[in-house]
Amino acid sequence: MLVGWGFLSPLSKHFGWAPGPVGDMTAGARGWILWISLAIMCADSIVSLLPVAWGFVPKAAKRHDPDISGTDGNEGHEKPDDETETEDRLVPRSWVLWGLSVSVAFGTAVVWLVFGDKGIKPWATFIGFGMGGLLSILGQVQT
Numbered sequence: 001m002l003v004g005w006g007f008l009s010p011l012s013k014h015f016g017w018a019p020g021p022v023g024d025m026t027a028g029a030r031g032w033i034l035w036i037s038l039a040i041m042c043a044d045s046i047v048s049l050l051p052v053a054w055g056f057v058p059k060a061a062k063r064h065d066p067d068i069s070g071t072d073g074n075e076g077h078e079k080p081d082d083e084t085e086t087e088d089r090l091v092p093r094s095w096v097l098w099g100l101s102v103s104v105a106f107g108t109a110v111v112w113l114v115f116g117d118k119g120i121k122p123w124a125t126f127i128g129f130g131m132g133g134l135l136s137i138l139g140q141v142q143t
Helices: 002-015 029-064 093-115 122-140
Strands: none
Touching: 002 029, 029 122, 093 122
16 A cells, blocks of 8 residues: 555656546546556466466366376376365255356346446456456465
8 A cells, every 4th residue: 555655656647657636546546556456466366376277287188088197107006186075075066056157147137236337347247257266266275
């Protein structure tokens, strides 16, 4: 906050990056700081998500191609399964998919009802749910 409002806001005004009034979301420092900080957070999340995605690729390839060995040079030794629960204790995949679909549809409808035509468009809300879901994976990653 101190760097944004105390240093970057006057700097953006001085160089003409945000020529409007300071509190203006469109042409002022408030909007400039918002979009710059949002871009930084998204870039950081995407960079942090790349190792997770990179680790997922071999697992997905191994599931679809039976010729790929999962032993990593340890013939006769299976890799331990990371899942700690038995299959009968897990939530069924169909419940997860139905719950996710209904939640996203309900959330999109509520946002549209609250903000209307002049507010957030349903397609933008839908994209927001998708991006939020991808970026929320970062909170679940354990090293």
